[in-house]
Amino acid sequence: MNIKPKCLTKQARIAVVSPSNGLPYLFPEIYELGLNNLRALFEFNVVEMPTARMSSEQLYRNPQMRAEELNECFANPNIDGIITSIGGYESIRILPYLDTELILQHPKFIMGFSDATTFLCYLNTLGLVTFYGPSVMAGIAQLRNLPKKSLEQMKTILFSDKYPFPLQATSQWTNGYRDWSDLNTLGECLPFQENKHYPHWRFLQGTTTVQGKLWGGCIEVLEFMKGTDYWPSPDFWHDKILLFETSEEKPSPEQVGYMLRNYGMQGILHKVQAILFGRAKDYSSEENIALEKIILSIVEVEFGLNQLVIAFDVDFGHTDPKLILPLGTMVELDSAEGTILLQESPFQ
Known part of the structure; x- marks a missing residue:
């Protein structure tokens, strides 16, 4: 069974979360550049969630808080999708606190890579289509310096109905x-x-x-x-x-x-x-x-x-x-x- 999220559109409200590590806290400039690219290149409305700029220490001590924030993103009708700020090393600890029934009832676009593998794979195992792709700081912040085809392919996958x-x-x-x-x-x-x-x-x-x-x-x-x-x-x-x-x-x-x-x-x-x-x-x-x-x-x-x-x-x-x-x-x-x-x- 595949549970697919609703299509994304320009002006979609995209929540940015830090479910793994607090690198936006340490490197705010590259994080801001990634946010600016989300706004300028994709025309998304960015919604920064409370974890987005928290320190690694705060995040490490609060796995339940990180999971509950993801739950909130799925439950909130004013949020259309979710992108991680960066990866990390222990997001496995948030899995027990995910409200999977709520998440599957409100399917949304969610994207990340690296440590995001844990919740992307787990939610996909339960049926939700999830997206293994760039994060705000790693992949999106650099888009203006990557081959043009990279941005074109991302836009096709996110916005078009040109399939196969x-x-x-x-x-x-x-x-x-x-x-x-x-x-x-x-x-x-x-x-x-x-x-x-x-x-x-x-x-x-x-x-x-x-x-x-x-x-x-x-x-x-x-x-x-x-x-x-x-x-x-x-x-x-x-x-x-x-x-x-x-x-x-x-x-x-x-x-x-x-x-x-x-x-x-x-x-x-x-x-x-x-x-x-x-x-x-x-x-x-x-x-x-x-x-x-x-x-x-x-x-x-x-x-x-x-x-x-x-x-x-x-x-x-x-x-x-x-x-x-x-x-x-x-x-x-x-x-x-x-x-x-x-x-x-x-x-x-």
Whole structure:
């Protein structure tokens, strides 16, 4: 069952929340730049919630408050959507306090990435379409310095009814941003690198066209959820396409392999339709090659899944530009043509 939010429009009232970390408190200038881009580039009306500028210490001590604020955003008829300010490391602690019955009765657009993986995946497991995409400070604040196609694709996904819609790779990408404390380079990115596979997406294996519903996020954050009441049941996985990406903490290729192997041991890799791996942040060429080898060794050699479709270096997660990927919506992967197609609107 898919529960889709109402369509967004210009002048929509978008709540900004800090459900994980208080970086707007530490870096107000880059946060303000992100808010300004929400207003100027998308014509949203920004509603700053009380947590948005709280310190990390205040947020850390009050997981119930953070959850109740999300509950309030869903319940408030004057709020049309929710975007996180930034990620963090312990939003798993807010999950027990989410009013899931209320949230599912009042479905709304909610977007973030990294530590937001916890509540985006949990709510999607319950049926709500959620959005794995840029946050205010990381991805939105930098939009004027990213390839033009990035903003165009975001607007298409958020505002248009042009589906099926092919997700397009960009010709360049970057590992991150210039120092947020230097106001002279505010909103600028680290040097861009050429996408060697542009304009196609790269596939490590698979020769077929497959379809499935997106689910996943930051592979390290997903580790926080395993074994808890918020992890999906064994029958959840059959029509899914997994999303995995790595954070700025930069787990080694071997560590990513340890995490991936666990999905095999749970029987999940035998059930899913495909895997999308985001571009690994801060990896060297040698580390990227090592990651490819480990992924293929685990999937193909250890679990015998030599036809499981695997896309690699996809533009989502901790590098930029960031695609908006609607969790719970149907996607088609054509490994022969190197294409990724959103098959349905994520909105009602």
